[in-house]
Amino acid sequence: AQTIHQWPVAEIKAVGSPLSLGCTIKGKSSPNLYWYWQATGGTLQQLFYSITVGQVESVVQLNLSASRPKDDQFILSTEKLLLSHSGFYLCAWSLPGGAQDTQYFGPGTRLLVL
Amino acid sequence: QQQVRQSPQSLTVWEGETAILNCSYENSAFDYFPWYQQFPGEGPALLISILSVSDKKEDGRFTIFFNKREKKLSLHIADSQPGDSATYFCAARKNNYAQGLTFGLGTRVSVFP
Incomplete structure (x- = not known):
């Protein structure tokens, strides 16, 4: 069974500080990987x-x-956080070349920038 | 400009009723339309999806009706249950499989017993 993990679960960071979020996919070889951002109560971008x-x-x-340093790992980062970076970060994967290209989402990382 | 539009923004139904969620799109290059269900604090979960070559897709209590000519689709949730209370997102993908999805703004559904 495929599993998707995201870390950390949640972060509170200061404006101007660096950030690194991670995503790991297990059980699937060479998936397509995606990062999405979701503002609180908003849609996915x-x-x-x-x-x-x-x-x-x-x-x-x-x-x-x-x-993407490894086949099963996707990293999102910045050297300097902005207030506007607050939100919910979601990693997703899909099978490459599939007509229906179903995307499966991870549990997400909630980020609050103060 | 929102490429995928959803209505209504929120919807309240009684248990047992059919909830109808609407979605429309602008780009004729969209060929695959998944609907996702999201509970607060969780990632979205795929509910049901349809390819543009079909006009209807059923999966249990969930049915998608698709009108390619009018660029409209709808999700019908039959026999709504309180556990269906969630936000539902209509999404669309162009025929480039590697690219991601374009999401609508979502419809928040509340089902009261």
């Missing part, structure tokens, strides 16, 4: 996607960056 190790595409610029 796609941030990045990756189809292979070392390759990441940006969808929207929010002063964030992403990396």
Whole structure:
């Protein structure tokens, strides 16, 4: 069975501090990986996607960056947090090449920037 | 500009009634439409999905009706239960499988016993 883990579960950080969020997928080889951001009570906004190790595409610029150092790992980071970075960060995966491209979401990381 | 629109913003139904959630889109390149259910504090979970070549998809109490010509679809939740109380997101994907989903703003459904 595939499992998707996100860490940490929640973070409270100061404006201007660095951030690193992680996502690990187990039980599936070479999945497509995605990062989404969700404001409290809002919709999901796609941030990045990756189809292979070392390759990441940006969808929207929010002063964030992403990396895929391993086949099963996706990292979201920034060197300097803004208040607007607060929200719910969701990692998702899908099978590559599938017509229905079902995306499965992780439990999310809640971030509060003060 | 919101590429995927949902209505109503919120919906209240009684237990046993059918809840109807609406979704429309602008981009003709969208070809796959999943609906996600999200409870507070959790990640969204796939509920049901449809490809643009179909006009109806059923899964238990959940049915999607799709009108490609009008670029509209709807999710019907039959025999609504209090446990169905959640936010429902309509999403769309272009025929580039690697890219992600475009989400609507969601419909918050409350089912009262």
